[in-house]
Amino acid sequence: MIRNTPKKRALFVSAVIAAGAMALSTMPAQAASQPGITSTEIKLGITSPLSGKVAAVYGKIPGAMKAYFSHVNDNGGVYGRKINLISKDDAYVPTLAVKATNDLIMKDKVFAIVGALGTANHLAALRSANLSGRGVPDLFVNTGFSGFADKAKYKTTFAVLPSYVMEAKIMAKYIDDNYKGKKVALIVQDDDFGLDAIAGFETAGLKPAVTIKFPTGADTVAAAQGWITGKLKPEAVDIAIIFATTTTSAAVLGAAAGLQYRPTVGWMLGSVGGDSNTLRAGGVPLAILNGAIGTSFAPDPSDTTDEYVNFFKSIYAKYVPGSTFDLTVLQGMNSAMLTVQALRAAGKNPTRAGLIKAIEEVVSATISRAPLPTNGLPTNS
């Protein structure tokens, strides 16, 4: 639904300009007395699921970020400093995310946390590691949890995705514009992710005829069969929205394929679980995906006409040869690019406070010209 636009290309162009400037500015930088900063290095940390059930989908983020950082490092780094990304596994389990994040701060002494994944995980981790109290920049968390826009509570945290509330509002408008009066079903997790979605749809005036809330982890194919036969079919819904993770989308669509069921208009998928390439790779039949409407804030990673995609794709092919370039990779590289822009904006002698200020003032101005109204920044309206 959201496609590449001239504005998005503006972001890409700004990144290229930044890279060019980097090549010209590789003068030795002064050593600063900041954790994770030396005269030659900027040490960053990331936690993400490298093991467990979702590792196959999300475990590619650190590799994608490293690929972009390698590209920057090979072109002079950031004011002469090379970026070193320390990656730790959290298995998408909050307790492990807590441990890994604390280790990154207290043992590895990273300058900033970047690209962490998941609302529940990261809420637990940032609280335990006291990122806000310590003033540790917590950049571009991969979640659309609207709560991270609360800067009084999360002073140093910036999420990279548009908020789920915003996404739901956009989806509701799309339905209103194109399928007014149709009967809608909404499938959401029974947690903050789902709450955000429900809030967004409600704010936009969309009242689902059926709302299925399920505890995270209860999204099995058997459960999905029950939702279809017990709710969607009897209610004769026209549009079924799956606003959940890829696992849920795969379970519901897999169950639908088995039952040869399709809402009269079709399926609509949120951005988190709506990447067709990932769903296909996970075994969802192409037939059931045909006609499904997916939302995305990024260009299609298979779109060879998109400069943004091509630029990242060439870097990824060079530094991670043989690995599939997909939406997760694109997201990871996008976060890495934003991180580099933020570090550059923080100046030659970066401090944690300076980096946060740079994001709030300089990078947000850059992003405001882009189509991605990043959650927690002034453009999030």
Next chain:
Amino acid sequence: MKKSRFAALAVAASLVTISLVAITPAANASSCEAKQLGSVIAEVCSGKTSDGANYEYRTNTENFNGTVYLWSHGYRYAVNLPAGIQPPGGTTPYIVDMSAEVGPAPEVIESLLAAGYAVAGSGFDTQGWTVGSAVKTNVELIGILKSELPDTKGVIAWGASMGGFITQALAERFPKLIKSAAPICTAAGNVNAELTYAQDLLWGMKTFFDPSITVSGYADGPAGVGQAALNLQKVVAVLTHIGGTILETDNAKTWPATSVMPATIKAIPARSALTLVGLMAGVPTQSQHIDGSSFPGVETAFALALAPAIAISENAGYAAGLGIFATLDLERRVGGAFYDNTATDYAKRIADERASFNVALSGNSAIDGMLAILSSPYGKRIAATDQGLNGLKAQVAHKGKALVPTITMTGTADMITPAGNSQWLTNKNLKNTKKFLPLWVTTDDKWTRFTATGAPDRSSPAWPNGTGHCQFSSDQVLTVAKLAASAAKTGSVPSDAAVEKAVASVDGLLFDREYSVPLLKYYQK
């Protein structure tokens, strides 16, 4: 690494001693004799203070350096208990223990003696929550030490659990008597904060699982003791049932038969209700066998859905033991029931955790349903008596500021004195960095083991770093002792750089002034 269990609820550590030569008693009636303690031959002196407390001190007469470590032991049950009732950390049958305790563990004591320090401690004049009289006993014992060991130049006060509370109280009230203090795995602030933790747990268990569980208002005399003993059995029965059905998918089977919850609540797994109860009380979600991170194979559901409940069930028995017997004891001291949850907002209590533990709690709808129970007639609140509240106010409380160099050490998953106690002291001294030094024993990366069927293996008797009550290694304890000795010499805690160097090689020990853990729920605003 060898762990020295010196839990506050345990009886004093027995010493393997060899009597060598009897020495003439000191003039003030201390009776002394030389004993072989491991590799050290020490002069061991004992006697009674004016309030009747047994005391003991030990010196290595060969190399006494003038500094004495004064130990305050932890909570000991105040009543005898018959065979068959085994309170956590106690024996069965349990006989009130009045023996003197001079240090946390034999190997630690021997190390200190070998290094030229003397060690001392008493058994206090009474057991239970006895902080006021314990401080008096310690003051008198310091006088005896200075009288009988004229070479004494300084006293370092230290203690564990309730002994930590006593140590902090001594340091606040008599700062000139001691050179430094080390309250470890301590209770802090006021006793109500600590007991509210355990009583909230009991109230939650009563509400969801067995309405006959007693939270407060114990009967007088032997009837109250019997009531407490029976209460512990009921709690254990609930925990055993839920623990035994944790893998059960039929929710109806997971609820204990004693539960009177409506069908809507029983549609939720009982483990989720136990998780809610544990979280609202503040029970750690890591335990002896559960790291909260591990899972068999690639399926993370164990870590997300089951592990918190299993950890809470392992920890809750200990916390409940404290809640039951310390409440019985303290109600008798203060003259009435003091637990009061009439104004407690349990939804607010778990606001920070409902996202992180959403899976274990079975989702927002289940959470909201269970919270609604706590505000319904099922969750009848308990009010304190005026006498109980007034009596509680008369108990010794801390102001919190370190007046002498003070070093804390705390296991981050301690289930009897949760780490939020030490955090309270830490928060009171955030700018008092010359006088206050917080050390933490954090948990390891992973320690849960699984059987071939994928169930957690709960057979190991070991206590991994950060878990259990006051389960520290000798290295960890001796590091605290050395830092306290250094502080005693200079009047300030060692520099941050020196502390970092000292803890660097000690497994599990963390020094980071910006590290923090959640406060006890009682203190959370």
